[in-house]
Amino acid sequence: MATYLECRTNRKEDAAMLRRATMLRSLRLGTALLGALLPAVPAGAQEAWPSRPITLLSGFPNASGIDLYARKLAEPLSRALGQPIVVDNRSGAGGNIGLDVVAKAKPDGTTFGMAQTSNLAINPTL
Numbered sequence: 001m002a003t004y005l006e007c008r009t010n011r012k013e014d015a016a017m018l019r020r021a022t023m024l025r026s027l028r029l030g031t032a033l034l035g036a037l038l039p040a041v042p043a044g045a046q047e048a049w050p051s052r053p054i055t056l057l058s059g060f061p062n063a064s065g066i067d068l069y070a071r072k073l074a075e076p077l078s079r080a081l082g083q084p085i086v087v088d089n090r091s092g093a094g095g096n097i098g099l100d101v102v103a104k105a106k107p108d109g110t111t112f113g114m115a116q117t118s119n120l121a122i123n124p125t126l
Contacts (some may be wrong), residue, residue, distance in 0.1 A: 058096025061091040
């Protein structure tokens with residue numbers, strides 16, 4: 001059986017651990033909020049995005065599931081962004097050709113790719 005002094009010491013240690021955990025949780029939350037708010041401040045030299053048409057690449061042939069989803073997604077996005085979205089199909093190699101084009105595209109934020117799990121999760125591990 002624990003003595004009164006041991007119980008008292010354990011309670012003090014538990015309270016200190018709880019304070020540290022609460023402080024760390026608050027620090028993490030504050031960092032996350034700061035990280036979320038900083039990108040919302042636009043840089044002075046940047047133009048509004050998107051300033052030109054967006055390309056949505058599908059690595060599969062016309063009328064495939066991913067192509068249909070890309071075309072269905074392009075309409076509301078185009079209305080919301082105020083820029084046309086061009087769906088481009090580069091089929092072959094199970095979608096890898098289309099993703100290769102996306103990976104080698106100019107990094108200006110106007111080229112996006114549609115893929116499936118095997119392209120994004122399985123192929124890199126092979």
